Amino acid sequence: MKLWRPGITGKLFLAIFSTCLLVLAIMHWGVRLSFEHGFIDYIKRGNEQRLEMLSDALGEQYEQHGNWQFLRNNDRFMFKLLRSFEHGDMENNNMPPHGWRTQFWVVDQDYKVLVGPRSPVPTDGMRRAIKANGRDAGWVVASPVERLTRNTDINFDRQQRRTSWIIVGLATLLAAAATFLLARGLLAPVKRLVEGTHKLAAGDFSTRVDSTSQDELGKLAQDFNQLASTLEKNHNMRRAYMADISHELRTPLAILRGELEAIQDGVRKFTPESVASLQMEVATLTKLVDDLHQLSMSDEGALAYQKQSLDIINLLEIVAGAFRERFNSRGLSISLELPDHATIFGDSDRLMQLFNNLLENSLRYTDAGGQLVISAEVVNQRFVMHFADSAPGVSDEQLTMLFERFYRAEGSRNRASGGSGLGLSICQNIVAAHNGKLSAAHSPFGGVSITVELPLEPESLRLV
Template identity: 50%
Template sequence: ALLDQQKQLVMGYSAIADDALMRPIEVAGKTVGWLAVTPFQNVTEAGGERFRQYLVRTSLAVGVLSLLLAMLIAWWIARTLLDPVKRVAAATHRLAAGEYSNRVSVASNDEVGQLARDFNQLAHTLERNEKMRREFMADVSHELRTPLSVLRGELEAIEDGVRTLDPSSMKSLQSEVSMLSKLVDDLYELSLADVGALTYRKSECDLNELLDSCVAMFLERCNARHLRLKLELPTTPLRLEADPKRLQQLFSNLLENAVRYTDEGGVLRISAANEADVVRIDFLDSGPGVDADQLPRLFERFYRGETSRNRASGGAGLGLAICHSIALAHGGSLSADHSPLGGLWLTLRLPRNA
């Protein structure tokens, strides 16, 4: 390093220590400056110190920048993620209060968006179940009120002397009581099926015999309405593990549905056959038919089509619901489609080893 006369730095290495080698610069016998040489070890240590200070400054700058970036990301997350979650939470409170029509807008395809979609699906399901519950209660009250009103009217007429208590009036009263009793029994069976308490005693049974006996019970009614009943069974017995009483109840309900809702002079066709690991039974009838949008709802309780298959034909709309429940309890399925004969085509599939 070059120093002036007072040993102040002019240029060169600035960190001059006491161990530096000093040599004067003389001009005409007068010292005008100094030349200082610092030992090499001191120079390297000073370079390391400068490098350390540089790292400290750089680390501080990076730390401050990272902190600012973290604050920015936190603000973005709070705005992007927490706001939708807050909206879902608020909607959940409204849903818990009974506002089943409440929905949340979906603005993304991430996990929060999936949460909003799941919430909307839950709200839709609860709204539909609430609507079905109200309709169910209204239908139950209507179905119970109708025979009770008839019974009350008949009894009041007999009490006032308008009608006499003869075999005809007794038959009418008995018919209404039977209808009321069947409705209560069907509702009881459906309630047991809902909680899984409906008893099933499965054993090996012959499906041909069950279908033959059920068809024999409806022959007289079919003849009275001029319905042609065709039963097509294979020559070999169709054996499966099932509850024969429940299957007989299922077949009777399906036949009851076909006989009740088929126009006079129509055709009923029943066929059964083995299909892979299941037994398939088809119930087909002639007109009137069912609209395509009504097919998925035929197994709902109290549901009837609004055209020819309606309340005027009798029944409470529980028969197919019971059939569907029995089929599911046996590990099978019951589906509906348009019949090539012009009416309804019900297909029952039952596993041979349920």
């Protein structure tokens, strides 16, 4: 048989309810103990006062009569004497007029009972000597306080016990109801988080949980929603990423297959021109695979960086010189507006790859007759470079998407003008590895301006 195991709601309910029961039990025990001791002490003090009053009054009567004959078989005398005590107590407000709570006896000097019940005189009861003419003429003896004999007192004690248990029962029910509502209310956000986690684990990345409170659970719900949003975004990006990769690979492969089938069928002759066409598509595939490999390695932080002090101005001039002839063949111009010297701490190979990608991007997406202006300045110990080209430009919405993978501003998948769509993403990772910042804006020449910010080498490192 499977044992019942309470969930977190049941555990919290049992914990709070058990604590309430323990508090109730301690309070009940304490109240009962206090009442019983207080009640007995109250009766004991009252009996002591009455014993004293009765012994004094009987001593005076004994001195007047000289013996105990006036008291033998004279219950009426004792009744009047006790009544006078009670009236005196009421007038003096010393104690309430309830008379004796316990049985009492009046005995003579020979310990013979003069007044009292027929039961034996208790040896452990309270006693008070009756003084007459300087000697003990007898004693007034009362039964122990614990032996209550009056029905009203016994009923009062029973009523207090019964009332106490009723209060405990009602308090227990109230504690159970309050604990249940409290546990349910406190754990409602936890249950929503559990349900949301189950949906998230099942692949439903659109799930969200309500976050209405500002406590730790509310912050946890906000973090959960942020996590779900990130997972949903990454899931969509992964699907789009796989679709883009398959598309990018399919295009050159389809061209290669068509070219090879045409040569095989004799439709196209195997000439140097056809070989050059095939080599171009192979180069495109190689570039795409290399870019994917570079991007995956940079995402994982696996790219090796061998940083050292280097003159970034000299590096920019080398890259611009290597591209100048290609720009001229497309009717484009490159102009440099650089300071004389700037030293940074970085990897020359990776920075060369960064500049190559940026210039390749401008070469592919700038109309003939345009220009690329590379300018730089030092701002707050940072080397800021601007790669601004001419038309065509992009919209504000397209600016925010330039660094997304496989995105092309012209919106087509024709490879005639575009590359793999991964160059700027690789650039972003390289700049981040150098503690820099990469951003895009509208160019003053009508195209796009890519800004690269890199920290200058600290003076302390230059002196080493």
